[in-house]
Amino acid sequence: MDSVVSMLGNILIGLLTSLLGIGLGALWQRWHRTRELHRRADFFGARPGEPCVIVSGDKHGRPGTIHKRDLRAVVELAVLLSQLGCRVTVESADLRGGNGDRTEFCVGGPIGGSNPRTGGHLAAHLPGVTIHPFSDHRDSVAITVGDEHYYFDRGHQEYAVVAKFTPPESSRPVVLVCGQSSVANQAAVHFLRREYAAVARSVASLDRYCLLVKVSNIDVYAFHQAVLERDVSAYAFTPA
Template structure:
């Protein structure tokens, strides 16, 4: 009898850990709208400074991080280039990467879902080039020092399949927003609910030294971003 106790305890511990893992997976799947065997869209942008359909390397890194997340949920991804993604939203989860200057799909989402956000896509316009304006406040880029990105979870009416938008002032900011989403989705689900809508303004600090890892939340701008202009 005494010899069987450790085996029973080990089996009980394994079952409990398995239960916790499955519960966490279900919550993750619900937040991302990704069930086992489901499909989602990865809408990729293009490097505006390169010919053809090249993807900027930091955006490629962001797609790799998303692919790992999608695989963990047991789902599959279809990659669609931004200028041919003539699809509605709400039937499948969508991850849209890139600002409106390089991603027409992002431009459409901002216009229809986040009309309170204005983005200056003129790279040459100093100091306002690439600036975000939200609620009358301008957020200007200081390259390599302080840059901004929007991270949003949006849903269509009567749909549980969200659109995740990662729109940064530079490619490395897109990756920073995706990495923040992957690392903090549990906290975001607790704060906004597993089917909640939010739009966060993130600041990426010292990207020239620290890459996409130094990120802080500037503000929850959901109310301002979803308000009509």
């Protein structure tokens, strides 16, 4: 009888230990998911449950239409924000006024009037960044930050500026995605959605940053071969 009682006691202890382990494992996984959610939200400047607005530019030379790659970038952002539990709206590039209490994601460059809101953000908050106009010269659509020039090699190697800042009149930040083309816009969004944790560890502040994302071998890999080229925060927010 004693051996039976001892065996039953061991089984009961084993069951309790297993249940405790399962419970602790579930709690750890939940804590880990919550921590990752908040890390991602901190990087992108969004807060679960709060409103966000995505501002998309027009296709170059075709007002009122959006390039398919910009549309894919917008969809990828919308999916990201939905995963964070944010309420998302999409506005056109003729949006006026501040972003107020909405975290704003502004996608597309100002060249050719594609996204004039981007041009306004650059002029007001990123005086150290210059986007050169389209021309027949080598610096056509080039990005200049400080003394460095990042040239546009269409279909092979391109760049995108990704910046986060909070306008003085707003309570929530603006995240600007300004690529030299729609491919660069999509590449930057896709790259940061995937690699935000590593990028977050490399920047001095999550409250304000300006990054250059480079996408290479576009003719072979489209938007997939993107890397963080450089953190240019030290130059972007200071007049050249």
